[in-house]
Amino acid sequence: MHDQAREVNPNEDINNRLRQRAAGVSLAYNAIFTLAKLVGAFMTGSISLLSEAIHSGTDVIASFIAFVSVRAAAVPPDEEHPYGHGKIESLAGFGESILLLLMVFYLIYEGIHRLFTGVELQNLDVGVAVIALSTISSFVVSRYVTGVAKKTDSLALRSNGQHLTVDFVTSLGVLAALVAVKLTGWKLIDPLLAIGLALWMAVGAWKLARLAFEQLIDRRLPEEEIQRIERILREDPRALSFHRLRTRRSGYIRYIDLHIVVPSDWSLQQAHETADDLEKRIERILTPAQVVIHVDPYDPEKAAKVSDSGTPLKEELSVAQRKEKV
Numbered sequence: 001m002h003d004q005a006r007e008v009n010p011n012e013d014i015n016n017r018l019r020q021r022a023a024g025v026s027l028a029y030n031a032i033f034t035l036a037k038l039v040g041a042f043m044t045g046s047i048s049l050l051s052e053a054i055h056s057g058t059d060v061i062a063s064f065i066a067f068v069s070v071r072a073a074a075v076p077p078d079e080e081h082p083y084g085h086g087k088i089e090s091l092a093g094f095g096e097s098i099l100l101l102l103m104v105f106y107l108i109y110e111g112i113h114r115l116f117t118g119v120e121l122q123n124l125d126v127g128v129a130v131i132a133l134s135t136i137s138s139f140v141v142s143r144y145v146t147g148v149a150k151k152t153d154s155l156a157l158r159s160n161g162q163h164l165t166v167d168f169v170t171s172l173g174v175l176a177a178l179v180a181v182k183l184t185g186w187k188l189i190d191p192l193l194a195i196g197l198a199l200w201m202a203v204g205a206w207k208l209a210r211l212a213f214e215q216l217i218d219r220r221l222p223e224e225e226i227q228r229i230e231r232i233l234r235e236d237p238r239a240l241s242f243h244r245l246r247t248r249r250s251g252y253i254r255y256i257d258l259h260i261v262v263p264s265d266w267s268l269q270q271a272h273e274t275a276d277d278l279e280k281r282i283e284r285i286l287t288p289a290q291v292v293i294h295v296d297p298y299d300p301e302k303a304a305k306v307s308d309s310g311t312p313l314k315e316e317l318s319v320a321q322r323k324e325k326v
Contacts (some may be wrong), residue, residue: 003098015151015152015153015154015252015288016152016310017303018148018150018151018152018155019149019152019154020067020071020136020159022144022145022149022157023067023071023145023157023160024157025141025144025145026067026141026145026160026164027060027064028058029137029138029141029164030059030060030167031060032315033056033134033137033138034053034056034057034059034060036132036133036134037049037050037053037130037134038050038053038222039057040053040126040127040130040131041127043123043126043127044122044123044124044126044127045122045123046124046127046178046293047110047114047190048114048174048177048178048190048191048194049127049130049131049174049178051106051107051174051194052112052131052134052170052171052174053078054103054106055103055107055166055167055170056134056167056326058099058100058102058103058161058163059164059167059212061099065092065095065096065156068092069088069089069091069092069156072088072089082235086248086253087215087216088248089154089155089156089252090155090212090215090216091194091212091216092155092156092159093155093158093159093208093211093212093215094209094212094213095155096156096159096160096162096163097159097205097206097208097209097212099203100162100163100166100201100205100208100211101202101205101209103201104198104199104201104202104205105198107170107194107195107197107198107201108194108195108198110191110194111191111195111198112191112195113191113193114187114190114191115188115191115192119189120200124181124182124301127178128175128178128179128182131171131174131175131178132175133169134167135168135171135172135175138164138167138168138171139168141164142161142164142165142167142168143226145157145160145161145164146161146162146164146165148160149161152252153252154252155211155212155215155252158208159208159212160207162208164202165204166201168203169197169200169201170197170201173193173194173197174190174193176189176191176193176265177189177193177194178190204230215249215250217286218248218249219248219249220247220248221247221248221249221254221256221286225247225254225286226245226247227284228285229245229247229256229258229282229285229286230242230245232278232281232282232285233258233278234289235262236274236278238262238274239260239261239262239274239278240260240261240262240263240298241260241261242258242259242260242261243258243259243261244257244258244259244294245257245258246258252288253288253289253290254286254288254289254290255289255290256282256286256289256290256291256292257291257292257293257294258294259293259294259295259296259301260274260275260293260294260295260296261297261298262274262295262296262297262298263297263298264297264299266297271295272295274295275293275294275295278291278293279291279292279293301319
């Protein structure tokens, strides 16, 4: 409704810095420990440790995608991209989930392969030390990245945090397998555990892929957020009714547009102030969000059609009843 530039939310700038810092930490961690696991795998001859190193290699790619995407998504809107660049983050989240699924297929294949072929291990103490340090570090980094993702509502970091959580669980599994092999000599522990972990990872990867895909095709906001918007509109006596409520999400930003009905004898300034106030209230409740409200004058004929139909739209309140409250 309003043409004036919106006030920049200082929290949004802080959140952008938090996202970029978390993505950088994740990238550094994955690069260092991928190299460490590769060295450990060659020293021990452990296929499970080599598999974990390859897994971490996919995390390096995922962390790089997250690092680039959160920076790109934070770029302000421009003439070519008036709605901003938020979908880059959704696309990155989808890409990371696909990488995770590919890694799942690889782990299942390797697990089945090891069931039949087995492997000779050596220098297990070195492998245990490397994977133990990786397990502790991945837990710390995954909690940090996931916490930032929740705080800033970042899909790319949420996906990256899922990768790191999987890295912690798989590292813990490999650590347990190496220790068990060292203590018992039963080598089938390793492939059986790998297959079980892969199936667990597949569930998380599917959920992430579905969430990212829904954002890419502009699925409406969750029902609880829709209800919060409707509650604000219904509780304001200045808006006689509302309709054409449309919502979507791009990256971490919500986009909302709708029409409200106001008394036909109102001045343009009154209508503008009402729409402007409602826009800011919705943006404040669902921050970060951009809201555009179009104003329609009260039309008795349209109101009568809605009333006579007997099945008014969910968004359309009884105009006559609302007018009595004003």
